[in-house]
Amino acid sequence: MSASILDIEDLHVTFRQGGRSIHAVRGVSLRLQPGEVVGVVGESGSGKSVAMMSVARLLDEKQAGIRADRLDLDGQPVLGLRKRQLEALRGPTVSYIFQDPLSSLNPVLTVGRQVTEGLRRHRGLDRAEARTVAIDLLRQVGIPSPELRVNQHPHEASGGMRQRMMIAMALALRPKLLIADEPTTALDVTVQADIIRLVQGIQREVGMAMIWVTHDLALLARVARRVVVMYGGRIVEDAPSSVLYSAPAHPYTRGLLDSTSRFDVPFRQQTPIPGTPPDPAQRIEACAFAPRCPRATDLCRSRIPPLEDRGQDRRAACFHPLTGGA
Amino acid sequence: MLRFLLRRLFMAVIVLLVVSFGTFIIGHLTGDPVELMAPENATREAKDELRSYLGLDRPLLVQYFSFIGNALRGDLGFSFVQQTAVSDLILERLPATLQLAATGFVLSLLIAVPLGIFIALNRNTVWDFLATSVAMIGQSAPNFWIGLMLIALFAVQLRLLPVSGYGGISYLILPAITIALQSAARLTRLMRASMLEVLNADYVRTARAKGLRQKTVLWVHSFRNAMIPVVTMAGLELAELIGGAFITETIFAWPGVGRLAVNAVYQRDFPLLQGVVLFAATAFVLINFLVDLLYVVIDPRVKLS
Numbered sequence: 001m002s003a004s005i006l007d008i009e010d011l012h013v014t015f016r017q018g019g020r021s022i023h024a025v026r027g028v029s030l031r032l033q034p035g036e037v038v039g040v041v042g043e044s045g046s047g048k049s050v051a052m053m054s055v056a057r058l059l060d061e062k063q064a065g066i067r068a069d070r071l072d073l074d075g076q077p078v079l080g081l082r083k084r085q086l087e088a089l090r091g092p093t094v095s096y097i098f099q100d101p102l103s104s105l106n107p108v109l110t111v112g113r114q115v116t117e118g119l120r121r122h123r124g125l126d127r128a129e130a131r132t133v134a135i136d137l138l139r140q141v142g143i144p145s146p147e148l149r150v151n152q153h154p155h156e157a158s159g160g161m162r163q164r165m166m167i168a169m170a171l172a173l174r175p176k177l178l179i180a181d182e183p184t185t186a187l188d189v190t191v192q193a194d195i196i197r198l199v200q201g202i203q204r205e206v207g208m209a210m211i212w213v214t215h216d217l218a219l220l221a222r223v224a225r226r227v228v229v230m231y232g233g234r235i236v237e238d239a240p241s242s243v244l245y246s247a248p249a250h251p252y253t254r255g256l257l258d259s260t261s262r263f264d265v266p267f268r269q270q271t272p273i274p275g276t277p278p279d280p281a282q283r284i285e286a287c288a289f290a291p292r293c294p295r296a297t298d299l300c301r302s303r304i305p306p307l308e309d310r311g312q313d314r315r316a317a318c319f320h321p322l323t324g325g326a
Numbered sequence: 327m328l329r330f331l332l333r334r335l336f337m338a339v340i341v342l343l344v345v346s347f348g349t350f351i352i353g354h355l356t357g358d359p360v361e362l363m364a365p366e367n368a369t370r371e372a373k374d375e376l377r378s379y380l381g382l383d384r385p386l387l388v389q390y391f392s393f394i395g396n397a398l399r400g401d402l403g404f405s406f407v408q409q410t411a412v413s414d415l416i417l418e419r420l421p422a423t424l425q426l427a428a429t430g431f432v433l434s435l436l437i438a439v440p441l442g443i444f445i446a447l448n449r450n451t452v453w454d455f456l457a458t459s460v461a462m463i464g465q466s467a468p469n470f471w472i473g474l475m476l477i478a479l480f481a482v483q484l485r486l487l488p489v490s491g492y493g494g495i496s497y498l499i500l501p502a503i504t505i506a507l508q509s510a511a512r513l514t515r516l517m518r519a520s521m522l523e524v525l526n527a528d529y530v531r532t533a534r535a536k537g538l539r540q541k542t543v544l545w546v547h548s549f550r551n552a553m554i555p556v557v558t559m560a561g562l563e564l565a566e567l568i569g570g571a572f573i574t575e576t577i578f579a580w581p582g583v584g585r586l587a588v589n590a591v592y593q594r595d596f597p598l599l600q601g602v603v604l605f606a607a608t609a610f611v612l613i614n615f616l617v618d619l620l621y622v623v624i625d626p627r628v629k630l631s
């Protein structure tokens with residue numbers, strides 16, 4: 001029906017934990033066209049990672065209950081797939097770069113092996129071919145002396161080099177959709193910019209669709225054409241970057257922008273949003289942001305604001321938006 | 327890596343020196359061997375002569391160093407009680423002990439590794455609950471009690487296996503199970519915990535994200551990592567098994583080094599006791615050293631430390 005690479009409609013993820021239910025994702029709808037680059041932003045705990053991992057069903061489904069009206073990846077209904085079909089999508093169709101490259105790489109296997117495992121699995125390369133490709137891939141992501149690196153183990157490399165290895169691994173199969181979940185958060189500030197440039201360059205070259213997950217709005221301004229803001233397991237605003245940065249509609253987005261690192265403001269003077277994020281163990285029949293929102297009214301405290309079109313290609317979930325008002 | 331191994335080797339030597347000195351001192355404090363050896367009515371002169379013949383009149387430290395020097399050449403002294411070289415006595419009994427300990431060890435691993443993995447993969451099921459409960463009970467049941475229960479059930483009641491003694495496989499089964507059970511219980515629980523931790527690790531998620539087959543994720547990306555703590559523990563278990571063998575040998579009349587040691591205690595045969603303890607300590611240290619070597623093979627990160 002649609003040519004979307006990713007089409008999510010009303011995704012819910014709930015963890016069962018010791019008799020309690022943790023509502024990590026509470027109704028996310030998101031659509032990505034092939035080649036589109038979208039940023040997902042939100043405070044820690046807002047459900048970004050859980051939502052992203054649902055895309056390839058990487059969560060432990062003994063703990064996580066996933067349901068959605070639609071969860072289509074490249075036209076295939078992910079939730080209805082059998083194990084084998086799912087495995088076939090992971091790698092060639094969707095690929096991930098995770099936050100912490102040290103813990104995300106297997107300490108006992110060589111870099112070369114880990115980088116080419118996907119190729120050997122999905123493309124049937126033999127050992128010698130895989131080695132050649134591994135060296136090539138490592139060179140492409142800017143790793144010096146790749147012919148030595150392939151035989152080394154992850155702990156022998158620096159943090160930045162490890163993340164380059166993760167990138168080489170994620171890109172080995174030229175996926176149609178790349179999901180980078182806070183790829184620079186665990187890295188030294190000095191190498192963050194390099195990694196961002198590297199991923200951006202490869203994305204442009206390959207032309208794949210991509211989701212950048214971060215809690216850093218300033219970073220997204222540089223890499224994403226469109227930004228999705230998450231709060232309490234929901235999308236509260238979704239707009240083209242130019243629109244979002246110049247005139248946010250949702251008070252939470254405004255708060256994020258105000259607290260975001262700006263190059264002209266010293267770190268200490270940035271104002272974080274006062275208050276704490278909602279408790280994911282609680283069901284909320286109100287705007288989750290109401291306790292922290294300066295514009296909150298009784299209406300906000302009695303109903304969940306729906307995510308509605310606000311013009312300018314923007315969606316926002318707020319009864320009293322700052323712009324594009326209803 | 328060389329530095330790591332050299333440091334371990336150095337520590338091993340220190341441990342052996344401490345143990346040997348300890349046994350040497352204790353051996354000398356627990357009684358005068360001359361009083362035990364000489365006939366009741368021996369004269370004082372005769373006893374003194376015997377003492378000086380045995381070199382027991384020399385300063386303690388001199389005796390200790392000559393003991394060490396001899397031990398290094400494989401001479402662990404002479405058992406006056408048995409009128410045989412200690413090293414011969416040990417070597418004669420060693421095969422039986424090795425047979426028992428090795429069988430017990432292999433048995434323990436054969437139970438613990440597959441069972442631990444199985445219940446980790448099926449956590450919070452009936453199987454997990456059953457195996458974990460049995461392991462918890464097994465872990466706290468003393469060796470001799472397990473041995474006696476096994477004898478009562480399989481040898482006395484069911485008459486399937488001999489009560490005790492040494493011979494074919496049928497004699498080996500009960501004592502081997504006896505020494506294996508406790509260690510199998512501990513290793514099963516460790517294997518389970520270790521596997522669960524690894525299955526939750528970020529790198530296993532990465533492996534799944536690459537679309538690898540479930541069995542590849544399990545055997546290539548999880549198993550080896552999960553074995554790292556188990557291998558360390560298994561080394562200690564082997565040492566413990568040898569200790570357990572000492573008691574078990576006595577229950578099952580198994581002619582191993584353990585029974586030799588127990589007899590040596592009764593007969594105040596201190597050169598023999600000293601020899602056995604030093605031998606056992608060396609075995610411990612050697613096993614631990616081998617575990618360290620194995621560790622380097624499994625976990626490439628060790629090379630750095």
Ligand SMILES: Nc1ncnc2c1ncn2[C@@H]1O[C@H](COP(=O)(O)OP(=O)(O)O)[C@@H](O)[C@H]1O
Binds near residue numbers: 023044045046280
């Ligand atoms: N395996 C899990 N079991 C229980 N709760 C979880 C699990 N994984 C994540 N959560 C919870 O889900 C919520 C969203 O987490 P996450 O998606 O990681 O947030 P983000 O990536 O936006 O920082 C958090 O409250 C987190 O505690």
Ligand code: SF4
Binds near residue numbers: 290320
């Ligand atoms: S709905 Fe109300 S409380 Fe929620 S963000 Fe909008 S104004 Fe604030």
Ligand SMILES: [Mg+2]
Binds near residue numbers: 049050181182
């Ligand atoms: Mg996250």
